Amino acid sequence: MNMTNSQLYLRLLGYVKPYWRAFAISIIGMVVAAATEPLLPALLKPMLDGTFVNKDDTVIRLAPYFIVGIFFVRGVATFVSTYAINWVGNKLVMDLRDEMFRKLLSLPTRYYDDHATGILISKLTFDVTQVTAAATTVVTITVRDSIIIAGLLGWLFYLNWKLTLLTLVMAPVIAYIIRTISKRMRNSSRDSQRAMGDITQVIEESVTAHKVVKLFGGQQYERGRFHDQANWVRRYTMKQAAAAAANVPIVQMVAAIALAVIVYLVTLQSKADETTVGGFLSFIAAMLMLTAPIKRLTGVSEFLQRGLAAAESVFELIDTESETDCGTVAIGRVRGELQFDNVQFFYAPEARPALQNISLHIRDGENIALVGASGSGKTTLANLVPRFYTPTGGRITLDGHDIHDLTLASLRANIALVSQEVVLFNDTVAANIAYGQMREVSEDEIVAAATAAHAMEFIREWPEGLDTLVGERGVKLSGGQRQRIAIARAILKDAPILILDEATSALDSESERHVQAALETLMQGRTTLVIAHRLSTIEKADRIVVMQKGEIAETGTHRELLARDGVYAQLHRIQFNNHGVD
Incomplete structure (x- = not known):
């Protein structure tokens, strides 16, 4: 997915659309709060000239009320705008999380095969929260500080347009600095989020496999893995911090040089009586007040780049193609007759076939056992029935319907x-x-x-x-x-079709006896595919299908296959000889 910054941001704002009223309230609050900022230097001129120079009683009496009034209006407007924009931001994160989780539930099995659990968890827990900064902080700073800068510049032009033009000389220089540093921050943010996914993966594996870690003395190894990943996060975060830290002082230095020149010129004008005391202090105050919003505006790229890098990660998951469900037939309860017609399957185009030339007819209610060495294709064959994977070649039918034509929900309900x-x-x-x-x-x-x-x-x-x-x-x-x-x-x-995948292989004899009895109850009247390593558990199967290197080597009942003295008989001898040794 290669989206430009503007496309990413517009897509993010699309999630704000349902909450446009709260968003509009926050914008109005920002505008009101920002509008009060230029009033302070504007109030300085008449207040200083009226009190200290002209000794005007009305100005002396009203000035304190104006100051309190300005700060009261600003305080209320700031609270309303901050609360509203954060409410919108948190709604945005919740909606994105909901959409990401819905997508996770609909992704094909292949996607989970190719992506580590920790990285997926990190996308939902960490990456998505970084998007909030792009949706809230960036909007707040951009709207509020742009208005403050415009208001202060307007007042400065009114006071002295010639000097104010000098302040605009620094704009192209600042824009170039921001652009250069933003690119570096975006790359660092992307790397940092990837590294956070790796950290989550290490934690998830260590917690899940804590018994293996303890028993095999893997603590030192796991500590090393975690330290390495945590160090990568630190390094990428420091790259971001270095870029962000360099951004503000460089911009401020450019602004300070311009400010120093302007202050010098203003003092020359005051010597020549071209400006009043109030006008001079008002100009200087407005100039000084410009540095804070300029600083915030130049620093906004840090939040923006972090948010856009996170948005890339979030939308990459959201845009992943869901499990294909092109079936149109919503089948009811089936009898359970399965037919495999020359089925082939590859996990990857360049890999050897996991299944090939599989032709097998299973009658409804029949108990079929799939046996063979590890990697022979037993589980893969069973996974094709509920369409966890789609055959690369051939077809599978259920009660005469190609399972590709059935809706996933109706197929899996059976x-x-x-x-x-x-x-x-x-x-x-x-x-x-x-x-x-x-x-x-x-x-x-x-x-x-x-x-x-x-x-x-x-x-x-x-x-x-x-x-x-x-x-x-x-x-x-x-x-x-x-x-x-x-x-x-x-x-x-x-359900009329039952898949038993090594259902008793990890149990002790007592547990296996109970489970085997429960399975016999479950299997009655159902089409059953039993995948088993332990051949003793499938001797009563109606038919045994022996798999070898992705193909059906032989089929028959337990007695027929033993009498044939083929692959099954060899597997049987190996298992029972080993059992005898035990």
Whole structure:
């Protein structure tokens, strides 16, 4: 995505549009606050000339009221504008976060394969907050200080137009300085945000794998990784700081030279009685007051470049193409007949095929076991059914419909998954069992599903029962308990197609017995794809499909394949000989 600064900024302002009333109030507040600024030097001339020179009683009496009045109006206007612009900025961040999260939920599986979790988290937590500066601080400074500068210059022109023209000589010089430094800050901001994503990734991995880190003595290594990434963030931040720090003093130096020349010329004019005391002090005061808004305006590029670099990162995610759903047929409940016709699949164009020449007919209600060595294509084949990936060649049909023609929602509504890596959310047991149901699920239905999954026997033992919190990723439960809750979730979904991916491989014998019994309940009357390393768990399958290097090597029942003395028989001998040694 290559967008210009103006395109990025206009797109950002598009998110402000729904809140234009609050934005308009903030702008009005800024205008009123800014308008009071030139009134102070303008008030100096009549006040000084009227009190100290002409001894005017009216001016002496009214001057304090004017000063208090100006500061009161400025205070109210500043509060209103600051509150309103921050309200808009926080709404903007919330809307962007919502849109980014919606996009995350719709991204294809390939995107997650290619992008580290930590970097994605960093985009939502860190990058998006940097956008606020571009949307709020930049607008505030630009509007308010532009008006202040215009007002002060107007007053200066009124007092002495010749000298004021000299102040404008520094404008092109300042513009060149700002442009040069802004480019450097933008690049540093982009690098800094990328490095923050890497830091988040290191933290996420270290926290998730804390047991492995402790057991294998990886603390020193992880500390080194974190230190390196934190140091990169520091270096990029210092580059930003150096550019920002150089920006203001250089601009101020240019302004100071111009101011010194002007002050010298004003003093010459006062000697020649071409200006009054009030006029002289008013001019000097207005000149001095110009430096603060000029300083803020020159410093605004720091916020702008940081915000635009963040906006690039945010819009890069938002503009990523969502999972393709070109299906037009919203299928109801299917029978579960699957047909693979010469299916091929590549993870990358230059890689060797993960699957090739896959032709397989699965009858509805049939229990099919997929076996083979690691990397033989078992999981890849199963992942094509719910369209986590799209076949590179050939086609897959469900009840005669090409699954490419089915809407993703209706296709996936017919599929349940139980895998070795059980995904549980940091919520109650009941919420995890009923997860994703589009209807109101009664407690009786949850209990029935948990009972069928052999889960109620341990859920009843907990003081809070179904309301027990499972912890992050179900950390408070044993492996067998997590599996049975996942099975209960699949039972409650009641989908006609079931994918079991190594569902019992990580369990002890006692847990496996319970889980196997629960799985047999779940598999009844469903088309089931069972991926298994442990061949003892799939001997009762209707058919066993043996995968080898992405192709189907042989198919048949357990007895048929043993009698054939091929790949399956060899795998069987290896496993059971090893088991005998154990």
